[in-house]
Amino acid sequence: MSVHIESPLGFTADFPEHTQVLGDSTAGPNSGQYGLPGDVLVTVIKDDTSVQDAPQANGWAHLMSGFYREERGGTLLAEGELNLPGKAAYAVVVGYDDAGGAGKVAATVGVWERSRFIGVVVIWPYVDPGVEPRLGMLGEIVAAISVG
Template sequence: MSVHIESPLGFTAEFPPHTQPLDDSTAGPDTEQYGLANGVLVTVIKDDTSVQGAPQANGWAHLMADFYLEDRAGTQLAEGELNLPGKAAYAVVVGYNDAGGNGKVAATVGLWESGRFLGVVVVWPYLDAGVEPRLDILKEIVAGIRVS
C-alpha cells in the first residue's frame, strides 16, 4: 500500500510504503523532504519562478548536480530523460562519499508537467558498482509525483 501525499507546494505523490514526511526540511524554504525505506531521502523543491519550460528543467538538473560533482567530489554515473508518461523528467545521477565516508548516489531531476516545474533530489546509499545507479528506484519515485 502506497503513501499518498498532498503537498501545499502544488503536487500530489504516491510514494512507496513506509514513507515518512520529515517535519523540518533541511533544504530550505519551498521544499519538503520524505524518508523512504532503505535510507532513501527525497527532497521536492518548488522553484517555478526560475524554470519556465522543459529545457530549463534539464538545465536545473545539471545545476543542482554540480553540488555533488564539485562540492562532494562526485562522479557522474548517468544522465538523461526518464521517459515517464505525461511528463518531462530529466535526471543527472552522481556517486559521491558523504561526510562520514559512506557511498551515496544523488539524482537531481528537473520535472516538467502540466506547464509547471518541480525539482526533485533523491539520495540513496551506494551498494556496489554492479548495481548502481539503480534507476528503477528513481523512476518509481518520480513517476509517483504529479504536479497539480
C-alpha cells in the same frame, strides 16, 4: 499500501508504505522531504520562478548536480531523460562519499508536467557498481510525484 501526500507546494505523491514525512526540510523554504524505505531521501523543491519550460528543467538538474560533483567530489554516473508518461523528467545522477565516508548516490531531476516545474533530489546509499545507478528505482520515485 502507499502513503499519499498532498503538498501545499502544488504536487501530490504516492510513496511506498512506511514513508516518513520529515518535519522541517533541510533544503529550505519551498521544499519538502520524505524518508522512503531503504534509507532513500527524497526532496521535492518548488522552483517555478527560475524554471519556465522543459529545457530549463534539464538545466536545473545539471545545475543542482554541481553541488554533488564539485562540493562533494562526486562522479557522474548517468544522465538523461527518464521517459515517464505525461511528464518530461531529466535526471543527472552522481556518486559521492558523504561527510562520514559512506558511498551515496544523488540524483537531481528536473520535472516538467502540465506546464509546471518541480525539482526532485533523491539520495540513496551506494550498493555496488553492479546495481548503481538504480535508474529503475529513481524512475518509480519520480513517476509517483504529480505536479498539480
